[in-house]
Amino acid sequence: MSADASAGQAAPAKASPNGPTEETVLSVEHYTDRLFRFRLTRPQSFRFRTGEFVMIGLHKEDGKPLLRAYSIASPAWDEELEFYSIKVPDGPLTSRLQKIQPGDKVLLGRKPTGTLVLDALTPGKRLYMFSTGTGFAPFASLVRDPDTYERYEEVIVTHTCRDVNELIYSRTLIDSLKDDPLVGEMVGDKLKLYTTTTREHYGRMGRITTLIENGKLFEDLGVPPLDPATDRAMICGSMEMIQDVKALMLKAGLTEGSNAAPAEFVIEKAFAG
Numbered sequence: 001m002s003a004d005a006s007a008g009q010a011a012p013a014k015a016s017p018n019g020p021t022e023e024t025v026l027s028v029e030h031y032t033d034r035l036f037r038f039r040l041t042r043p044q045s046f047r048f049r050t051g052e053f054v055m056i057g058l059h060k061e062d063g064k065p066l067l068r069a070y071s072i073a074s075p076a077w078d079e080e081l082e083f084y085s086i087k088v089p090d091g092p093l094t095s096r097l098q099k100i101q102p103g104d105k106v107l108l109g110r111k112p113t114g115t116l117v118l119d120a121l122t123p124g125k126r127l128y129m130f131s132t133g134t135g136f137a138p139f140a141s142l143v144r145d146p147d148t149y150e151r152y153e154e155v156i157v158t159h160t161c162r163d164v165n166e167l168i169y170s171r172t173l174i175d176s177l178k179d180d181p182l183v184g185e186m187v188g189d190k191l192k193l194y195t196t197t198t199r200e201h202y203g204r205m206g207r208i209t210t211l212i213e214n215g216k217l218f219e220d221l222g223v224p225p226l227d228p229a230t231d232r233a234m235i236c237g238s239m240e241m242i243q244d245v246k247a248l249m250l251k252a253g254l255t256e257g258s259n260a261a262p263a264e265f266v267i268e269k270a271f272a273g
């Protein structure tokens with residue numbers, strides 16, 4: 001979740017103890033003309049659960065903060081904070097955010113929240129994380145958390161983008177995990193990344209909704225069809241994608257969960273702000 005299209009909320013003035021803190025940009029990496037990631041300093045008091053989102057942004061010319069909901073892409077144990085963002089040329093925030101350089105300041109809200117957390121799901125055998133575009137961000141956090149592998153025998157991340165080069169972030173990140181000192185050994189054969197494109201030719205093409213409906217996803221992975229007895233799912237992408245994948249989960253007999261009432265699948269709620 002990281003789009004100018006997502007619902008933002010005006011934060012209290014900077015002087016307020018509840019207002020955003022100013023964090024320093026540590027690194028910036030551009031993947032395509034539409035996508036980039038950056039890392040920020042993390043205040044010692046900033047606590048979150050892997051998979052949550054937080055408001056981040058910049059000061060406007062009038063000095064007021066302009067904030068949007070962003071999934072935290074780094075895991076809860078990381079000393080830094082990572083974000084994965086789209087660049088919208090005329091987007092109020094991302095038109096400026098895409099120009100940040102190491103040393104610059106970015107505003108960070110104080111109250112991370114969200115439903116894409118392991119505790120919002122009941123125990124199961126296989127965890128699916130369905131993502132499109134920058135919706136991969138919360139899963140970049142979850143695949144780096146040992147808890148994910150302690151709770152599930154199998155972890156399947158799907159990432160669908162328009163073009164092949166929009167898959168670089170997810171592919172390099174997942175690839176790097178086998179050498180990760182913390183989760184490297186746990187990941188083993190447990191974690192599978194299933195990537196598809198919809199607009200540029202690629203080995204595997206198609207919307208994830210189509211691939212669930214026609215069963216190709218399960219066939220390709222060599223797993224049985226969705227079953228509420230064994231399967232759990234998290235969904236993050238555009239609002240339409242979330243609704244469409246949610247409908248398929250319900251059709252398969254899975255029940256939607258929340259922090260208050262954990263169940264069999266959860267959806268990103270950052271749009272609700």
Ligand code: A2P
Nearest residue numbers: 132133160161162198207208209238240241244
């Ligand atoms: P498509 O190219 O067919 O629109 P975006 O960059 O617009 O956020 O899209 C990211 C990916 O999500 C694209 O591959 C897009 O496919 C796919 N997508 C868009 N809407 C849906 C939806 N309602 N259900 C499933 N996939 C979708």
